[in-house]
Every structure is written in structure tokens, then in C-alpha cells.
Amino acid sequence: MKHAEHYINGSWVDGAGKPFQSLDPAKNKPVWQGRAATAEQVDAAVKSARKAQYDWAGFSFEQRVEVVKKFAELLSSNKEALALSIAEETGKALWEARTEVAAMTGKIDISVRAYQERTGSKENPMPQGRAFIRHKPHGVVAVFGPYNFPGHLPNGHIVPALLAGNAVVFKPSELTPKVAEDTVKLWQQAGLPAGVLSLLQGEVDTGKAIAAHDGIDGIFFTGSSRTGHYLHQQFAGRPDKILALEMGGNNPLIVQDVSNIDATVHDIVQSAFISAGQRCTCARKLFLPTGAQGDAILKRLLEVSRNIKVGLYDAAEQPFMGSMISVAAAKGMLAVQQQLVDLGGEILLEMRHLDENTALVTPGIVECTKVANFPDDEHFGPLLKVFRFTDFDQAIDAANATQFGLSAGLLSDSAELYQHFFRRIRAGIVNWNRPITGASSAAPFGGIGSSGNHRASAYYAADYCAYPVASVELEQVVMPEQLSPGLSF
Numbered sequence: 419m420k421h422a423e424h425y426i427n428g429s430w431v432d433g434a435g436k437p438f439q440s441l442d443p444a445k446n447k448p449v450w451q452g453r454a455a456t457a458e459q460v461d462a463a464v465k466s467a468r469k470a471q472y473d474w475a476g477f478s479f480e481q482r483v484e485v486v487k488k489f490a491e492l493l494s495s496n497k498e499a500l501a502l503s504i505a506e507e508t509g510k511a512l513w514e515a516r517t518e519v520a521a522m523t524g525k526i527d528i529s530v531r532a533y534q535e536r537t538g539s540k541e542n543p544m545p546q547g548r549a550f551i552r553h554k555p556h557g558v559v560a561v562f563g564p565y566n567f568p569g570h571l572p573n574g575h576i577v578p579a580l581l582a583g584n585a586v587v588f589k590p591s592e593l594t595p596k597v598a599e600d601t602v603k604l605w606q607q608a609g610l611p612a613g614v615l616s617l618l619q620g621e622v623d624t625g626k627a628i629a630a631h632d633g634i635d636g637i638f639f640t641g642s643s644r645t646g647h648y649l650h651q652q653f654a655g656r657p658d659k660i661l662a663l664e665m666g667g668n669n670p671l672i673v674q675d676v677s678n679i680d681a682t683v684h685d686i687v688q689s690a691f692i693s694a695g696q697r698c699t700c701a702r703k704l705f706l707p708t709g710a711q712g713d714a715i716l717k718r719l720l721e722v723s724r725n726i727k728v729g730l731y732d733a734a735e736q737p738f739m740g741s742m743i744s745v746a747a748a749k750g751m752l753a754v755q756q757q758l759v760d761l762g763g764e765i766l767l768e769m770r771h772l773d774e775n776t777a778l779v780t781p782g783i784v785e786c787t788k789v790a791n792f793p794d795d796e797h798f799g800p801l802l803k804v805f806r807f808t809d810f811d812q813a814i815d816a817a818n819a820t821q822f823g824l825s826a827g828l829l830s831d832s833a834e835l836y837q838h839f840f841r842r843i844r845a846g847i848v849n850w851n852r853p854i855t856g857a858s859s860a861a862p863f864g865g866i867g868s869s870g871n872h873r874a875s876a877y878y879a880a881d882y883c884a885y886p887v888a889s890v891e892l893e894q895v896v897m898p899e900q901l902s903p904g905l906s907f
């Protein structure tokens with residue numbers, strides 16, 4: 419399993435730092451092992467990126483698109499192998515890992531369109547000369563990825579960054595190094611020039627060494643709010659660096675006045691338990707009205723959730739939920755469940771750890787209406803908290819009572835109620851009668867508060883990958899038609 423793990427200046431090189439490994443969390447088997455990149459290796463990667471970036475930015479946009487499209491073709495021809503890597507390293511079911519690879523492929527055409535639409539060139543006539551708006555790349559940017567979408571989310575930064583003419587230093591999650599390695603090998607095959615994309619594997623120390631390197635012009639980060647805040651502090655007083663932060667959420671879903679109970683329960687389940695609750699957009703808090711309709715929805719939700727199939731990613735009969743990312747993460751979610759009980763919550767459906775040696779857990783639902791001092795933390799797993807309400811506006815206020823603001827949804831047959839909800843709710847993704855997970859790459863994706871720093875990703879990633887340049891241009895130096903007062907020639 420030992421092999422050269424870092425891609426620097428177009429070559430695979432051995433790590434010289436601390437050893438670490440990734441595990442298959444569903445089967446408790448090692449998947450990848452290697453050594454982290456040291457500060458010297460970080461320095462070598464950033465220096466090679468600086469050198470390569472100049473030429474890469476000098477390619478025409480069409481030439482860069484050609485390489486990126488070749489990468490898309492390679493993703494398609496290797497889709498099953500990559501999906502298996504994703505499933506092995508994250509524990510997510512193969513059906514879902516396949517959708518992740520499809521999202522990576524779909525990202526290419528969308529990013530080309532977004533580049534042209536949001537950061538392309540425009541020309542405006544002027545009385546003397548012409549006015550242009552063009553965009554230039556920042557230079558060398560670092561991409562830090564999370565473990566929950568080890569292919570799709572780093573790809574969502576890397577593709578637009580490369581299209582814009584940046585060089586990228588990529589540090590994936592230490593929990594998913596193999597997916598990153600497989601992906602970068604496809605970029606290598608696609609013919610990306612040496613140094614334009616580097617892969618540096620490692621844990622937090624490697625991330626810190628990259629973030630602290632003076633040779634990077636910015637960081638495109640997707641991960642926890644804690645790390646995002648840390649990077650934000652680190653970049654305080656550095657207006658010269660661009661920082662795009664895509665962070666967590668504590669996302670509400672409100673139900674009021676629905677006629678189809680099964681469809682309602684479907685959207686709740688899809689929002690709360692997809693990816694074993696490990697999506698930044700997952701519903702964490704469900705607001706149900708008191709009374710007969712709320713009771714009927716809750717009863718059906720418990721029936722359906724109790725029967726959710728949890729299992730191995732490669733089972734012939736595919737489960738809805740695979741495993742969580744690690745045994746530690748599974749234990750962490752059980753501890754949260756206990757914390758909620760200690761605070762006055764009542765378990766309606768107990769989350770269970772199916773095997774101490776794996777990260778397979780069942781979904782859990784806790785009634786929290788009476789919990790005093792409800793913690794405003796992101797609980798990144800399949801644990802849904804239920805709150806009953808009598809007044810719709812109070813439910814919206816409670817939904818907004820969070821430091822986060824990523825996704826929010828309303829399930830209701832009333833268009834009027836939705837308009838009211840839309841006006842009041844504070845989040846970057848606001849859905850009506852659809853799950854709050856499964857956002858489109860063709861729309862902006864980001865949140866407010868502790869969920870992001872107003873640099874939305876997905877379709878708007880183009881915006882943070884390049885800076886605008888305004889020019890007025892004339893082919894010859896000529897006298898202006900009218901001189902300023904006090905000048906004579």
C-alpha cells in the first residue's frame with residue numbers, strides 16, 4: 419500500500435512527515451497509508467505552483483477548457499472505480515457515491531458557463547477609446563476539502579480555479595486521501611502542466627503550513643465552522659489574500675398545512691438522513707405544529723425512519739444509509755444524543771451504534787421542545803431534533819435563532835405561507851416542498867452567519883476565482899477633445 423503520496427511539480431514524491439492512514443469506516447480496514455507533507459514539501463509545492471501559474475494563465479481560456487474537458491472525459495471513463503474509492507473511504511452507499519462522481523463531471527460544463535457569464539470579458543463604447551471589463555486569476559490558491567464529499571466539493575473549487583487561470587495547491591481531508599489521489603491522477607492524465615495542480619496530503623499541521631505560506635494568494639475552504647473561523651482569524655489583517663469559506667449549518671425544516679403525509683415524511687427523511695446526516699445542508703431541527711396533523715406526521719416519520727435500511731456500501735441490496743465517516747464520529751453522535759436527553763430531550767427513535775468496530779449507526783429522532791438551553795452546534799450525523807409549535811412566526815423565529823444560516827425549508831401547501839417564510843427566514847438556501855439537501859451546482863451555494871463569509875460557491879465560485887480589471891484603452895496617444903480648465907498646449 420506504500421507509495422509516493424504527494425504530487426509536486428508534476429511528480430509523485432514520498433512524504434517526509436508524520437505517518438497517517440485512512441480507514442474503510444464500514445469494514446474497519448485500512449484503505450490508504452502514507453506520510454504527511456512537511457513544511458519543506460509545502461514550500462516546494464507552492465514554489466512550483468508560482469512558477470507554473472504564469473504560463474497557465476497565459477493559455478487562452480479555450481486551451482484551459484480543453485484540459486478541463488479531458489479531465490471530465492476521464493472522470494466518465496473511470497466513474498465506477500472512483501465511486502468505489504469514495505464509498506470505501508467514506509462508507510457512503512455506492513448508489514450515492516455514483517451520484518457524487520456524476521456531480522463532479524457535471525461541474526465542468528457548468529463552471530465553463532459560469533466563468534463566461536460571471537467573470538468573462540465585456541466591452542463598452544466610450545467617446546474616446548473603449549472600456550473593458552476583464553478578469554484575472556489571483557495566482558496560487560490553496561483548496562482545503564472536507565471528508566463528506568471528498569470528490570465533489572474540492573472539485574467545486576479546483577475546476578473554476580483552474581479555468582480562471584490559477585494554480586492550485588490541494589490539501590484534502592486526512593480522512594479521505596485516496597479519493598484525492600485518484601482524482602489528481604486523472605488531472606495528471608488529462609495533461610495539466612506540471613505545477614499547476616499539487617496534491618499535499620496530511621493532517622492539520624500540513625493545512626496550517628499551507629495556510630501560513632506567504633506564497634499563496636488565497637484559500638478556498640470547505641469544512642467545519644471551527645476550522646473556517648480559525649482560518650478567518652489567521653487571515654485577519656491580510657486584505658491581500660482571498661478567503662472563501664463554505665462551512666456548516668444548523669438547518670431548520672418547518673412543516674405547516676400539508677395534505678400529503680407520506681410526501682412530507684419523504685422530504686424530511688431525505689433532508690435529515692441522506693449521507694447518514696453528513697451533509698452540510700441536512701435538516702437538524704424539524705418544526706412540527708402541535709395538534710392532529712403534527713402528530714400524524716411524527717407517527718409516520720417514526721415508522722419510516724425505523725425501517726430505513728442501513729448497511730454496507732457495496733451490499734447487493736443497497737442501503738439508504740451507509741456508515742458514518744469514523745467510529746469516533748459515530749461515538750460523538752451517540753454522546754450528543756445523550757447530551758440532549760440530559761438537557762431534557764426525549765428519545766423518540768434511538769440512534770444505535772450497530773457495531774463498535776465500524777461507523778454504522780441507525781438514524782435517531784429526539785423530541786427537544788422542552789430542552790432548555792438548546793446547544794446551537796452542528797450535529798453532523800443522522801440525528802434529527804423535533805420541536806412542536808403553535809404559532810408559525812414563533813417557529814420561524816426559533817428557526818432563525820442560530821449562529822448559522824446555510825439551508826432552510828418549508829413543507830406546506832400554502833403559497834402565502836411560503837412567501838411569508840421566504841421573507842423572514844435567514845439562510846443562503848431556502849426551499850419550498852423540496853428536501854433541503856441536494857443543492858444544484860447551477861445555482862450559488864453558500865450561507866450566512868457562521869456558515870460562510872459571503873463568498874458563495876457552486877455557480878458563484880467563478881466570482882472568488884478571479885478579480886475584475888477595468889481598463890480604458892485607445893490605440894494611440896491623442897489629445898483629448900476638450901482640455902481641462904487651466905491647461906494650455
Ligand SMILES: NC(=O)c1ccc[n+]([C@@H]2O[C@H](COP(=O)([O-])OP(=O)(O)OC[C@H]3O[C@@H](n4cnc5c(N)ncnc54)[C@H](O)[C@@H]3O)[C@@H](O)[C@H]2O)c1
Nearest residue numbers: 562563564565590591622625626641642645664665666698
Ligand atoms: N458549506 C459547505 O459547502 C460544506 C460542504 C461540506 C461540508 N461542510 C462542513 O464540513 C464539515 C465536515 O468536514 P470536516 O470535518 O472534514 O471539516 P474540517 O474543518 O475538520 O476539515 C476541513 C479541511 O481543513 C483542514 N484543516 C483542519 N484544521 C485546519 C487548520 N487549522 N488549518 C488548515 N487546515 C485545516 C482539514 O485537514 C481538512 O482538509 C461539516 O461541518 C460540514 O457542515 C460544509
Ligand SMILES: O=CCC[C@H](NC(=O)CCC(=O)O)C(=O)O
Nearest residue numbers: 697698699855856857858859876
Ligand atoms: O455537504 C455539503 C454539500 C451538500 C450538497 N451541496 C452541493 O452539492 C452544492 C452544489 C455544488 O457545490 O455544486 C447538498 O446540498 O446536498
